[in-house]
Every structure is written in structure tokens, then in C-alpha cells.
Amino acid sequence: MDALLRLPEATILTDPDALAPFQRDESHVVGPAPLAVVRPHGPAALRELVRLARAEGFGLVPRGAGTGKAGGCVPTQRTVVVDLSAWPGMIQVSPQDLSLTAPVSALLRDVKATAGEAGLFYPPDPNSWESCALGGTLATNAGGPNACKYGMTRHWVLGLDALLADGEIHRFGIPSVKANTGPSLAQLLVGSEGIFGLIVGATLRLTPQPREYATLLLPVKRWMDLLDLPGRLSAAGFLPSAFEFFDPAVLAELRAHGPDEARRLPGEALAILEFDERGCTSDDFLESLADLLGPVADGLEIASDSRQRNAIWAVRRMTSAFLKERHPKKVSEDIVVPRSRLREFFERLERSGIPSVSYGHLGDGNLHVNLLAAGDTPHDELEAQLMTLFRLAIELGGTLSGEHGIGLAKREAFLALTDPGHIAALRAMKRALDPDGIFNPGKVI
Ligand SMILES: Cc1cc2nc3c(=O)[nH]c(=O)nc-3n(C[C@H](O)[C@H](O)[C@H](O)COP(=O)(O)OP(=O)(O)OC[C@H]3O[C@@H](n4cnc5c(N)ncnc54)[C@H](O)[C@@H]3O)c2cc1C
Numbered sequence: 001m002d003a004l005l006r007l008p009e010a011t012i013l014t015d016p017d018a019l020a021p022f023q024r025d026e027s028h029v030v031g032p033a034p035l036a037v038v039r040p041h042g043p044a045a046l047r048e049l050v051r052l053a054r055a056e057g058f059g060l061v062p063r064g065a066g067t068g069k070a071g072g073c074v075p076t077q078r079t080v081v082v083d084l085s086a087w088p089g090m091i092q093v094s095p096q097d098l099s100l101t102a103p104v105s106a107l108l109r110d111v112k113a114t115a116g117e118a119g120l121f122y123p124p125d126p127n128s129w130e131s132c133a134l135g136g137t138l139a140t141n142a143g144g145p146n147a148c149k150y151g152m153t154r155h156w157v158l159g160l161d162a163l164l165a166d167g168e169i170h171r172f173g174i175p176s177v178k179a180n181t182g183p184s185l186a187q188l189l190v191g192s193e194g195i196f197g198l199i200v201g202a203t204l205r206l207t208p209q210p211r212e213y214a215t216l217l218l219p220v221k222r223w224m225d226l227l228d229l230p231g232r233l234s235a236a237g238f239l240p241s242a243f244e245f246f247d248p249a250v251l252a253e254l255r256a257h258g259p260d261e262a263r264r265l266p267g268e269a270l271a272i273l274e275f276d277e278r279g280c281t282s283d284d285f286l287e288s289l290a291d292l293l294g295p296v297a298d299g300l301e302i303a304s305d306s307r308q309r310n311a312i313w314a315v316r317r318m319t320s321a322f323l324k325e326r327h328p329k330k331v332s333e334d335i336v337v338p339r340s341r342l343r344e345f346f347e348r349l350e351r352s353g354i355p356s357v358s359y360g361h362l363g364d365g366n367l368h369v370n371l372l373a374a375g376d377t378p379h380d381e382l383e384a385q386l387m388t389l390f391r392l393a394i395e396l397g398g399t400l401s402g403e404h405g406i407g408l409a410k411r412e413a414f415l416a417l418t419d420p421g422h423i424a425a426l427r428a429m430k431r432a433l434d435p436d437g438i439f440n441p442g443k444v445i
Contacts, residue, residue, distance in 0.1 A: 001035060003052055004080070009042035010049075011086065022063065022081045026128075027409050028331060028374075029071030034061065034081040041086055043169055046198065049082065050167035050438065059441035062194040064104065064136030067128045069332065070407030072140065072193045076442040084135050087200055093118045099158055099175040100204045104135025111204070120206040123150035126403065127317050138199050141191030143403040145242035145274075145316070148230075148363030152403070154190040159203035162189050164196075165434045175203050188429070193405050194440040196433045210241070210276035214286060215303040217312050218293060219267025223248050225296040226269050227342040230363055236292055242274040243363030244316050247346075250323070250359045250370075254315065258322060262315050267298035271362065272316055319359055320368070329375020333386065335393035336402040337365045345396055352392065354385045366402030390417055406444045414444070 005012055013019060014036045022037050024030045035058055040046050053060050061081045063073040075081055089103025091114040100122060102111050108129045115122040124137060125144035132142070138160070143152040150156075159173025173179060173186035189196055220226045230243060246254065251270045254262035273293075279285055286302065293300055303309040323330060337345040342365060349356065349369070360368035369389060374382055390400040390413050406414045415423060426445050430437075 001056075003056075004036050004038070007038060007040075007048055007052075008044040009040060010045035011039040011041070013037040013039075019081075022066070022083070023075060025066045025068040025071060025073050027069045027071045027074075027404075027407070028329070029074050029408050031071070031074035031408070032077060034075040034079050037081045037083050039083045039086045041088060046082075046163045046169070046200075047167040049080070050163070050165065053080070053438040054436050058438075060198070060438055061440055062135070062139065062198050064133030064139070065107070065128075065131055067132045068136060068140060068407065069334070069404040070140075070193075070401070070409040072405055072407030072440070072443055073136075074408055076408075079441065082198060084198070084200070085133065087135075089201055093120065093206070094175065095120065097175040098206045100206055101175075101201065102134055102204070103201050104133060104138065104199055106134045108132050108134055108137055115206050116209060118206075119209050121209040122156060122204055122206055124153045124156055127320060134202065135199055138190055138202055139192065139194050140403070140405045143361075143364075143366065145244055145361060145363075147366070147403075148243055148361065149239055149241040149276075154187060156205045157186060157190050157202060158205050160186040160189050160199050161201035162196075163198040163200060165436065165438065169200055173203060177205060191405070193407060193444050195430060195444050197439055212276065212278060212281045213303075213309055214275045214280040214289075215309040215312050216273040216289075216293075217265075217301040217303075218271040218273055218296075219265050219298045219300075220269050220271065220296045221267060221298045222296070223269035224343060224346070226271055226362070227346060229271070229293075229296065230339045230342070230365075232292065236288075238275070238289065238292070239277075240273050240363055241276040242272065243361070244272040245359060245362040246270040246319070247358045249357035250319065253323065253326065253357070254319070257326065259315065259318065261311050272312055323357075323370060323372070327370075327372040327375075330370050330372045331374035331382070331386070333369045333371075333389060333400075334360070334402050334404045335367055335369060335389060335398060335400055337367060337393055337396050337398040339363075339365045341365075341396040341398070345392065345398075348392055349389070352388055354389060356389075361402070364402070365398065387413060387416075408443060411442075411444060 019033045059079040061079045063083045084104050087103050087105040091102040093100045126142040141153045356369050358369045
């Protein structure tokens with residue numbers, strides 16, 4: 001380990017107090033203390049780290065801002081955490097190429113703000129966007145409320161710079177949406193959770209900044225009616241840029257203990273809908289929308305300025321932290337159910353007897369099902385409940401993670417419930433790209 005202390009272009013932490021915060025992320029998973037935390041400042045550090053990892057048999061665990069919810073950046077045995085928060089580089093926009101380049105250390109909020117200053121828009125918007133690093137969003141293929149219109153992070157990645165097992169940084173992709181030179185290695189790295197290499201920079205696709213927003217707070221009379229609404233909106237030609245929901249139990253928690261905005265809300269359940277296309281604030285648009293929503297609504301509020309819009313979104317953005325504060329040992333899942341099966345899913349979830357509350361992204365069927373009593377549930381019982389939940393999502397044509405990824409938290413379930421051919425192909429790729437198994441060992445596969 002002495003060689004680690006002599007690493008060029010890097011800051012090294014070895015003090016036990018300094019290492020402790022790196023044993024966890026925002027999931028319930030806690031790992032062992034890493035051998036060290038290395039903060040590289042240049043390519044020489046990475047080259048030497050790869051050489052040492054191979055020579056001394058330790059693993060490299062990439063870390064962005066540690067806001068992940070799957071234990072992906074949590075250390076496993078004999079690993080060094082590679083904290084990329086000091087990786088050098090500037091955020092630069094090219095309006096001509098409709099693209100932006102940034103180092104992975106950039107915070108997502110700064111990436112979005114820099115695009116905005118040029119009148120352009122980088123859509124990916126995980127609810128942690130103020131605190132997560134670009135690198136973490138790339139490695140987890142983060143999504144957020146607007147994925148129902150704009151897709152996930154991967155849909156906005158044109159190219160990546162990444163460290164591979166040879167110790168060198170390679171560039172994949174070009175600053176254009178057109179590039180058809182065989183399978184895309186940039187896309188293979190997006191969502192790979194650090195198991196194939198370390199991403200150090202990215203070239204991202206931009207689009208013109210929306211100029212109008214219609215943001216609606218929609219309390220509904222009957223919860224089950226809300227579940228048909230995504231399909232009814234599309235059938236009527238509406239494409240929301242966000243469609244979030246709170247089930248009756250989450251709404252009740254917010255109403256009883258949440259912020260003032262939430263306490264006054266009527267209805268059995270609640271949705272937030274947003275539209276951002278040109279003309280969405282016109283009377284014509286809003287009237288035809290109100291005609292469609294009227295029969296299910298228990299009062300409908302439309303934000304008329306950015307202050308009201310922010311107040312509506314504040315309720316959504318604080319929900320995860322609010323529930324965690326009230327139920328510190330809760331487990332939060334992020335399954336996906338096709339929109340056409342939402343009603344069936346919630347009916348069967350209720351019949352399954354799993355004590356849970358849900359909120360999340362109704363517009364794309366990505367549901368945050370929360371087991372609030374997880375901390376007081378015996379381990380085997382909790383595992384059985386989670387497997388029942390995952391099986392139900394998969395049986396209905398969905399999957400066990402929509403945005404948080406697999407990491408350590410869902411590895412066992414992923415291995416048990418996924419087509420063996422899929423796992424075998426991923427393992428073959430891992431052997432080919434990382435023959436000594438140095439990148440994020442023990443994660444995903
Ligand atoms: C309140 C809250 C709300 C959230 N809402 C959302 C949401 O709406 N949508 C969503 O998708 N997620 C959400 N998340 C989860 C999390 O914020 C995102 O997954 C985010 O993208 C993680 O970024 P990070 O920089 O914190 O990554 P980390 O937690 O540091 O790392 C995440 C994973 O990426 C790997 N990794 C990190 N950097 C690199 C790199 N440079 N190269 C290779 N691998 C790397 C790590 O090893 C790990 O596997 C939320 C989290 C919180 C706490």
C-alpha cells in the first residue's frame with residue numbers, strides 16, 4: 001500500500017475518520033472501510049492506479065457524489081475508492097454542434113445551468129440533480145421526471161472519455177447524433193455502473209430550451225382513475241414532460257406532516273403534470289386539457305408563474321427525503337411496470353399484502369414502492385416481500401429497476417430473476433474488457 005501513497009497527480013486519504021463517509025451512499029447498504037480513497041487530478045494517477053490494482057490485487061470503486069441508491073459506489077473487500085470529484089476540466093457548450101462537453105466531476109446542476117445560459121437544454125433531471133455528479137448520472141443512466149418525454153441519460157450521450165483496463169483514457173463517439181460505426185462503446189459504458197471502466201468526461205447532446213411551462217397540481221377523486229390517465233393523455237395527443245404521482249398513503253403522510261403546500265391538498269391521490277411545448281400555456285391548450293382531466297380531478301391548480309411552479313415541484317422533490325426522515329429504515333424500490341398494466345399492478349400489490357406506499361414517475365411507469373417498516377421486518381421476510389414485488393413487476397412485462405441501477409442492493413435479485421443468457425453475455429463482456437476484475441468488483445454481475 002505504500003506505493004499508493006506515492007501516486008502522482010492525486011490526493012490520497014487513509015485516515016479511518018476520513019474513510020468512514022465513503023462506506024455508504026444513499027441506499028441502505030454499508031460496506032467495509034476501503035483501503036484508501038484516491039482523488040485523481042490527472043491521467044498519470046489513473047495509469048498508475050490500474051497498474052497497482054493489478055499488481056497488488058485490489059479493486060477500484062468509482063465514486064461521483066455518493067447519492068446513488070443501489071450501493072454502487074460502496075466499497076467491497078480489498079478495494080480503493082476512486083473519488084472523481086476533483087477530476088479537472090471545464091464545461092463547454094458548442095451551440096453549432098448542439099453539444100456540451102464536461103468532466104465527470106461537474107455537478108449535474110452546473111451542466112444544466114451552463115446549457116441554459118446558452119439558451120439550450122440538457123434534459124436529464126434526476127431528483128438529486130442539485131447534488132449528484134455528471135459521472136454518477138452517466139454510470140447509472142439516470143432518469144427523472146421528464147424521462148417520459150425526453151428519455152434517460154443515455155439518449156443524451158454522444159461520446160465518452162473513459163479509462164479502460166490498459167490504464168489509458170480512450171475516446172468513444174463524436175459530437176453528432178449520426179455515427180454508425182458498429183456497436184457503440186460509449187453506450188455500453190452508459191449505465192454500466194463502473195464495472196467496465198471509469199468515465200472521466202462526456203460529450204452530451206443539447207436541444208433548445210423550452211420557453212413555456214404549464215405545470216398542474218391534480219388532486220384526484222379516485223386513486224384508481226389516476227392509473228388510466230397516462231394512456232388517456234397519449235390517446236388524446238398530449239405528451240407531458242413530467243407526470244408524477246403520490247398514492248393515497250403518501251398523500252396522507254404529506255398532508256399530515258409535510259410542508260404547507262401539501263397540507264391543504266384535497267383528493268384521494270395526487271399527480272403533478274407538466275407540459276413544455278410551444279403553446280402549452282395558451283387558453284386552447286389548457287381548456288382541452290381541463291376537459292380531459294375534469295372528470296377525475298378534485299380541484300385542479302395551474303401554476304401561473306415560476307414561483308408557483310417551483311412550489312409545486314418542491315413538494316415532489318422533497319418527498320424522498322421527507323419519507324426517509326420519518327421512516328429512516330425504509331427500503332425504497334424503483335420498479336417499472338408498463339403503463340398499460342398500472343391498474344393491474346396496484347390491484348395485485350394490494351392483494352399481495354406487502355405493506356408499502358408508492359410515489360414516482362407515472363408517466364413512464366417507474367414506481368418508487370417504499371417499504372416503510374423494512375427496518376422492523378425480519379430479514380428473510382423482507383427479502384421475500386422484495387422478491388414478490390420484483391416478480392410481479394417482471395410478470396407484468398416490467399423490470400426491477402427503472403433508474404437507480406443494480407449495484408449491490410439488487411444484485412442477488414437481478415441474478416436470480418434475469419434471463420441466464422443475459423447474465424452470461426454481460427459476464428463475457430466483463431471478462432473481455434476487465435480481465436483482472438479490477439473495476440467495481442462484486443457489483444451488478
Ligand atoms: C433524493 C434523491 C433523489 C434521487 N432521484 C433520482 C431520480 O429521480 N432518478 C435517478 O436516476 N436517480 C435518482 N437518485 C439516485 C442518484 O442520485 C442518481 O443515481 C445519480 O445519478 C448518482 O450520481 P452520483 O454522482 O451521486 O453517483 P454515485 O452514487 O457516486 O455512483 C453511482 C454509481 O456510478 C458509479 N460511478 C460514479 N462515477 C463514475 C465514473 N466516473 N465512472 C464510472 N462509474 C462511476 C459508481 O461506482 C456507482 O456504481 C436520487 C438520489 C437521491 C438521494
